[in-house]
Amino acid sequence: MLMSILVFAGSSQFIAVSMLSTGAGALSIILTTFAVNLRHLLMSSSLAVFLGDATRRKLTLFAYGVTDESFAVNHTRFSRKTWSLNRALVVNHTANLTWIVSSIIGGYSGRFIHQGAFGIDYALTAMFICLLIFQLKGRLYVLTAVIAGAVAVILSLIIPGSSYIVLASIIAATTVLGLKKWGAR
């Protein structure tokens, strides 16, 4: 619950829990969280375009709620020019409140579900499968995913721990970007 209040980032919370349960180190969990949430850097950057005249205090409040979902909603509305920062703030913090309340309910009711029931171990894997499909927006993304997956499997066999996730991602994205630039010349 503390995690839900302070972190508000679904996928990295799930990843952190699964990494904690396999005994991963604090640093590698934090680094993975950082890497997973790097995409919000991009989202915030593109939202910033619409918020040139906003006060720093409001932006600080707003930043907390920048997630994949709230970004999708707010960015669409902002680009139609029918939106204000105040409305966007309501969207972000309603989503956040729901998140925290659901986490509390989940935390208390979770104990009644015994381990391994209903294939719960597979919930995360299935979620990653679907989130990955959302990300495959073209051939270059598919290529990136294939390289990252292959490199990750190889690295995971060689190095213990979970640093292979960040390493493989950086290698894959850099390779594909390099190929793209080289192909464009």
Place this chain on the structure above:
Amino acid sequence: MIHPEVIWVILGMALVTYLPRWVPLVFLSRRNLPRWLVEWLDLIPAAILSALLLPELVTNGTPRHIALWQPELWVAIPTFVFALKTKSLGGTVVIGMALFWLAHSVT
């Protein structure tokens, strides 16, 4: 009750979650990132998700070894097809869990 290291993990996560959202909003209000960086960042989520997923499907144990004949891998195939057809996150999770449960009760 909670292990102190867990608190540190959560605080660290809070910091690295919040800062990447805050910094661009406040400092990049009008400036743009270099194009290559935008393109690179755009590829990162697909890379990370795949790097998280694939070793989970085809390896097992500590130290890890290749394990192709495990339910993790073959349940992933229909789950993948379902996600591709429906684009439904909730539905995919339910289907994946149900198939995995089934695979475990059969074996």
